[in-house]
Amino acid sequence: MRARISDKELWLLLASVFCAAGVWLYADRVLIRHQISYSIEHGTPRGNLSDLYPRWLGARELLRHGRDPYSAEVTREIQAGYYGRPLDASRPEDPIDQQAFAYPVYIVFYMAPTIHLGFGTVQRAFFWILVGVTAASVLLWLRLLDWKVAPWVQAALLALTLGSLPVLQALKLQQLTLLVAAMCAAAIVLLVAGRPLAAGVVLALSTIKPQLALPLLLWLALWSLGDLRRRYHWAASFLFCMAVLVAASEWLLPHWIERFWHAIVAYRQYAQAIPMLEAILPYPWGRLVEVLFVTMTVLLCFKRIRQAEDTLAFQESTCLVLSITALIVPKFALYNQVLLIPAILLIARDRRTISEGSFISRALLIIVGILLAWPWFWSTVLAGLSFALPPEAVERAWAVPLWTLPQIPMGVAALMLIHHYQWTFVASAERGTS
DSSP: OOOOOOOHHHHHHHHHHHHHHHHHHHHHIIIHHHHHHHHHHHHHOOOOOTTTTHHHHHHHHHHOOOTTTSSSSHHHHHHHHHEEEEEEETTTTTSSOOOOOOOOOOHHHHHHTTTSSSSHHHHHHHHHHHHHHHHHHHHHHEEEEEEEOHHHHHHHHHHHHSSHHHHHHHHTTTTTTTHHHHHHHHHHHHHHHHHHHHHHHHHHHHGGGGHHHHHHHHHHHHHHGHHEEEEEHHHHHHHHHHHHHHHHHHHHHHHHHHHHHHHHHHHHHHTTTHHHHHSSOOHHHHHHHHHHHHHHHHHHHHTTSSSSSTTTHHHHHHHHHHHHHHHHHHOOOOOGGGHHHHHHHHHHTTTTHOOOOOOOOHHHHHHHHHHHHHHHHHHHHHHHHHTTTTTHHHHOOOOOOTTTTGGGHHHHHHHHHHHHHHHIIIIIHHHOOO
């Protein structure tokens, strides 16, 4: 028998689809129009603007022509496609992001099947691949968190995820962050399912963006110390797979690690790559808050290193680490907030427990709810107004849906820490006095 949808589930599904449609219409009818108008007014170049393009072109040039993807010549060719022309340092209106090939060279193995195709074809196919892996990652996290909800609620959660501004930006840009986030979800599910060797392989493959994978790897390494004899298998698999990737890359492009390091150093300079907290808070407060978040996370994770991989404590710690990653990753980019998806799902699952906790937990839950709802609400409002008002009038308010986005990672991480800090340490104290 098919489960009958309740009135509550129906309204949730309709509201979710409505909000998702509002975000996509806002992006196409307001945000992108504003960006095009700004580009025309200031002479800023616009090409394909696909973050996949530098990786694809670098892979094509290396595999087909033996050219160094980190070279200045290839960088200028990348700029010609990404921006429409090479950047000119004498033009103050030109973007500062050089869009150089700043990935580990083994990314070319991922791109290898596409190098004989036109980039337009690759771009369209990769968009749908990212839609698929993002939707799959949501379902994987629901399974991992053991949150059993009706199919209609799952559909609503998928609509809200695919209709959120961070995911929308990542899809529009064909950002590999979505692929890395999905691989992290798959690796944790494999680990929980008792397949540590496969989990290690997937974690090694996720290091195409090392800055996103590193905090999770450090947490798993710390967790492994709690029972090293039984848990070392994933680490051995990870190290073996990494050795294969590095050796194959060295064979393909000798001394690539040095080139990659120089590319990373240059990227941090021209892209002004600093963590989100340091971008929104004045010095030194951003750094201090960052250290506070990381320290509290390490203490909480250390308290849980003996918990088995199939316990909620392990899974919740993993969600916490990913949410902290969105705070400390050295680039203030909206699409990095896709790492918050598991933490937001966990908060939605535990919303009643959190609301019954301390005043601070309840207040943070309300604040996080407002922060998350703001972009959906105002995107939908502006999308609707774009059909009734002149484009110039609506574009004046283009930034309104983005106002709460910088605060969302901090709010989510703070709520996660306070809720699970109380759950872990207060529960331990109560057991000690009983």
